Amino acid sequence: MTFNEFKQMAMISMEEICRDIFRENQKSIKIKKEAVAVKNLTNIFSTTLKLSNEKGFQTMSLRDLSRSSGLSMGALYSYFTSKEELLAMIQEQGRRLTRIILTRQVGHITDPREKLQAAVRTHLYLTEVMQEWFYFSYMEAKNIDKVQQKKAIESELATEQMFIDILEEGDKKGLFSVSDPVLTASVIKSMLQDWYVKRWKHSRRRISVDQYADFVIGFIESAVKVAKA
Amino acid sequence: MTFNEFKQMAMISMEEICRDIFRENQKSIKIKKEAVAVKNLTNIFSTTLKLSNEKGFQTMSLRDLSRSSGLSMGALYSYFTSKEELLAMIQEQGRRLTRIILTRQVGHITDPREKLQAAVRTHLYLTEVMQEWFYFSYMEAKNIDKVQQKKAIESELATEQMFIDILEEGDKKGLFSVSDPVLTASVIKSMLQDWYVKRWKHSRRRISVDQYADFVIGFIESAVKVAKA
DNA sequence: GTCTATAGTGCGATAGAC
DNA sequence: GTCTATCGCACTATAGAC
Numbered sequence: 001m002t003f004n005e006f007k008q009m010a011m012i013s014m015e016e017i018c019r020d021i022f023r024e025n026q027k028s029i030k031i032k033k034e035a036v037a038v039k040n041l042t043n044i045f046s047t048t049l050k051l052s053n054e055k056g057f058q059t060m061s062l063r064d065l066s067r068s069s070g071l072s073m074g075a076l077y078s079y080f081t082s083k084e085e086l087l088a089m090i091q092e093q094g095r096r097l098t099r100i101i102l103t104r105q106v107g108h109i110t111d112p113r114e115k116l117q118a119a120v121r122t123h124l125y126l127t128e129v130m131q132e133w134f135y136f137s138y139m140e141a142k143n144i145d146k147v148q149q150k151k152a153i154e155s156e157l158a159t160e161q162m163f164i165d166i167l168e169e170g171d172k173k174g175l176f177s178v179s180d181p182v183l184t185a186s187v188i189k190s191m192l193q194d195w196y197v198k199r200w201k202h203s204r205r206r207i208s209v210d211q212y213a214d215f216v217i218g219f220i221e222s223a224v225k226v227a228k229a
Numbered sequence: 230m231t232f233n234e235f236k237q238m239a240m241i242s243m244e245e246i247c248r249d250i251f252r253e254n255q256k257s258i259k260i261k262k263e264a265v266a267v268k269n270l271t272n273i274f275s276t277t278l279k280l281s282n283e284k285g286f287q288t289m290s291l292r293d294l295s296r297s298s299g300l301s302m303g304a305l306y307s308y309f310t311s312k313e314e315l316l317a318m319i320q321e322q323g324r325r326l327t328r329i330i331l332t333r334q335v336g337h338i339t340d341p342r343e344k345l346q347a348a349v350r351t352h353l354y355l356t357e358v359m360q361e362w363f364y365f366s367y368m369e370a371k372n373i374d375k376v377q378q379k380k381a382i383e384s385e386l387a388t389e390q391m392f393i394d395i396l397e398e399g400d401k402k403g404l405f406s407v408s409d410p411v412l413t414a415s416v417i418k419s420m421l422q423d424w425y426v427k428r429w430k431h432s433r434r435r436i437s438v439d440q441y442a443d444f445v446i447g448f449i450e451s452a453v454k455v456a457k458a
Numbered sequence: 459g460t461c462t463a464t465a466g467t468g469c470g471a472t473a474g475a476c
Numbered sequence: 477g478t479c480t481a482t483c484g485c486a487c488t489a490t491a492g493a494c
Binding site: 054055056058059139142143153156157179180182183184186187189190191193194198200201202205207212215216218219220222223224225 | 411445
């Protein structure tokens with residue numbers, strides 16, 4: 001799957017997820033017509049991500065959000081009961097997209113070498129498409145309540161566990177040589193995070209997501225001593 | 230140099246740097262007696278770092294800082310002219326310590342293999358000792374003004390350039406095999422950053438800074454194909 | 459369903475007593 | 477050199493008109 005194909009697929013999933021948010025938060029959302037609600041929610045989320053990525057969620061006031069989204073303060077409060085709840089809604093749906101897409105794209109692969117490559121590339125594609133959400137989620141992690149924080153940690157460790165499993169499977173089959181799968185998975189994850197956290201750096205250097213993916217895959221394979229095909 | 234020796238040295242440098250801040254910011258600082266000023270500045274900085282690491286600099290109010298540091302609001306404003314200036318002062322001095330210590334510990338080494346190892350270990354030791362500052366600096370980078378932001382970027386790229394130089398030198402001498410020194414340096418840096426950004430993860434797994442350093446050095450050396458001694 | 463107007467709170471910053 | 481008291485402002489959140 002090329003990056004452009006991936007992008008289309010992720011966009012469709014994103015729309016579905018916005019609809020899910022609406023349905024699951026109907027107790028907080030005063031608007032009853034789904035078409036109106038989903039349209040405005042999408043607007044609110046993307047504007048929040050844009051503003052928060054510029055100056056942080058705490059620094060962004062709801063007046064800023066009102067001005068940029070074109071919705072009044074009163075209208076905004078028809079979609080959430082507090083600023084904190086808005087943050088939680090956005091975080092939750094991003095986590096959900098991560099889990100769905102990683103499972104769909106990687107879950108069925110059995111060969112550890114292919115699976116490692118697919119996991120790295122899919123993760124990078126995902127964070128490229130959802131760049132704003134991932135950066136937001138990364139930077140605002142400590143501003144959420146304990147319950148949400150626990151979910152964020154679980155989500156992070158679940159992704160890391162996927163890499164641990166792949167590495168252990170490959171080691172067992174004699175395809176990789178991995179002395180410490182936990183630390184190896186951990187540094188792999190740090191390389192993947194760097195793609196969206198330090199995006200200014202990569203974009204200044206004109207590195208595409210596929211270039212970065214190829215490099216990271218090569219780097220990891222050298223380190224875990226995969227024989228080149 | 231062991232971690233404990235390093236720690237002592239860094240602590241001494243940190244005291245000197247607090248004195249430097251006082252001397253260079255005497256226009257903003259109303260207090261004239263150096264002993265009093267340095268003592269209170271140290272208190273203000275460490276309390277700010279502690280609170281900001283918990284909930285972010287923007288979220289921390291100066292009333293929080295006043296309560297935790299034991300200094301009144303009025304007293305705080307004897308040491309800086311605005312909350313923003315407090316942020317800038319802390320950032321500046323951390324950058325300075327990074328530059329001084331990396332140069333002192335790594336600059337004189339000529340063998341690329343030794344130099345790579347020393348650079349990785351020194352960087353990890355430094356971020357371990359100054360964990361709160363590095364996390365603060367990393368998370369608050371987008372909340373500072375354009376001038377400070379430019380300095381932060383320059384500082385980051387300077388550290389990365391050090392790794393690029395080491396890798397190119399090693400490649401030239403036939404000690405490493407590095408196809409893309411820029412991206413290689415970039416992923417090395419991401420692994421180093423992970424140590425202080427995801428500290429909760431490493432500390433939960435009971436990984437010491439030396440264990441992490443040994444692992445990262447081994448991982449990089451495998452990837453750039455250094456023959457084991 | 460969306461708006462404007464405003465209540466109520468807590469902020470950064472300062473003046474002036476000690 | 478440090479404190480308390482307070483100013484003016486911008487914020488989150490809500491009530492009620494349309």
